[in-house]
Amino acid sequence: MEFCEINSFTDQLIAWQRKQGRHHLPWQINRTAYRVWLSEVMLQQTQVSTVIERYQVFLKKFPTVKALASASIDDVLSEWSGMGYYTRARNLHRCAQVVVTEYQGVFPSDPKLLETLPGIGRSTAAAIAVFAYGQSAAILDGNVKRVLARVWGIQDDLSKNAAVNQLWAHAETLLPHAPEDLVSYTQGLMDFGATCCTQNKPACISQGSITCPFEDVCLAKRFDLIKHIPLKVKKVKVSTVNIDWWVLQYKDKLLLEKRPHQGIWAGLWSFPESIDLPKSAKQLERQVIKHVLTHRVLNIRPIQVTLQRPLTKIPANCEWIELADLKNLGLPTPVRLFLKNLDLIHDDA
Ligand code: SF4
Structure with missing residues (x-):
């Protein structure tokens, strides 16, 4: 095969997720929009192991979007302490207030509307729409960018808008047609980036128990470009x-x-x-x-x-x-x- 075909990628990823993906994360149970949104925001810049612990505690303190909206910002920031990137907590609080005042406490299901809420970007909006409402929408967080760039050998600078826009278009063509596959596919992309095609030790060059279904078609692997994809942009001065x-x-x-x-x-x-x-x-x-x-x-x-x-x-x-x-x-x-x-x-x- 010259390069990975769209259908083959999608089908193999779904099969991989069902066999080797993650199925018992706390936010995979009872996937309401509130629970999915909270986990997505927490996972943006915090390790999964920390989120597993803090997610449950946060939910216990603020079990619903209404409870979060009516809490004081000091209470929310206190519960967020130690997770860093506090803008997330402030946006969480503002977003909850908008959902309560403008959407009667129910997150909209349209990803375009979700994207207008404070702190919700295009990828997070898509994840909520897929997991909570079964909508067809593409995610493209850092892990997914790395996976797609490696499999298709994309060496562009992914900090540039033009390159990212192309990747978005590509991510959309990969979406499965059958509605019942959307959750496994989206979860598969997340799991594959987090556990198999990781930044420094992807499964194809390490000795772990997880196997990569794309080894034969991945262009980064074939042309020995894994360390160079995604392209690393110059670090900012500290x-x-x-x-x-x-x-x-x-x-x-x-x-x-x-x-x-x-x-x-x-x-x-x-x-x-x-x-x-x-x-x-x-x-x-x-x-x-x-x-x-x-x-x-x-x-x-x-x-x-x-x-x-x-x-x-x-x-x-x-x-x-x-x-x-x-x-x-x-x-x-x-x-x-x-x-x-x-x-x-x-x-x-
Ligand atoms: S072959 Fe390696 S680099 Fe390519 S997708 Fe699989 S794990 Fe990632």
């Missing part, structure tokens, strides 16, 4: 930023600052980065914390101060928070870890 954390405690309260709604840790609670202190206040400098973000490395110098009397004036956006209430706040991961190390917040928080 800058280093030094900041101070002023960790002020007065009795059983900590001074925390609500971060602005833009930028790093937007809307979460952290420590103030500058402050006017009385001369008598004793400062204890803690070990520098290195925290790596996508484009930045933060060198954080925490300075701990235990006050004998309250400050006369505190910076804007700062509040004294009772230690017992810390667990209810949305805290960035390094703040939460730092507080755990000081034994000011506990593991069950």
Whole structure:
């Protein structure tokens, strides 16, 4: 076979999914739009093993889209703590509110309408439409792009719109015709990218138990291009930023600052980065914390101060928070870890 034929790819992927795919993930049970949407958003930038654990807890706290819409943003961010990329949590909350106010609490089934909701892109909209409503729609997340690019030997820069648009068109031609195959096919694409044609150790060049049905036709394999597809674009420059954390405690309260709604840790609670202190206040400098973000490395110098009397004036956006209430706040991961190390917040928080 010169290259993988469309029908053959689709049929083989469906057969592969039924035999070697994943069938027991929590979000595969009772596939409502709310449950599918939540899992898709969580899976966007978080590992499956973490999502399995956090998905159930999140659902317990917010069992319905209405419960999520009526929660406070602080409650949602708190439940999201540790999963990173907090824009997802803020969009989740806004999206739930739009679904309740504009769609009477029921997600629309049309992928085009789903795509208009906050935080829902074309691929997520398609996944919800397929899994919850049995619609025919193509997904194209990072894993799927890699699979299609490898099987068909596409060496274009997939950060460019033109290349991605072509891939979308290709993904649409691959959709199965029989409605009963849509779920297995879509799940198959997800499973195949996550477990078989992985970024660094695809099954065809590793010794795992999973086998690839496309080894004979995959152009990346045939022309030894696996390491070059998908094409890696130049990495963005990472800058280093030094900041101070002023960790002020007065009795059983900590001074925390609500971060602005833009930028790093937007809307979460952290420590103030500058402050006017009385001369008598004793400062204890803690070990520098290195925290790596996508484009930045933060060198954080925490300075701990235990006050004998309250400050006369505190910076804007700062509040004294009772230690017992810390667990209810949305805290960035390094703040939460730092507080755990000081034994000011506990593991069950
Ligand atoms: S042959 Fe290898 S690179 Fe090609 S689809 Fe299969 S696992 Fe991926």
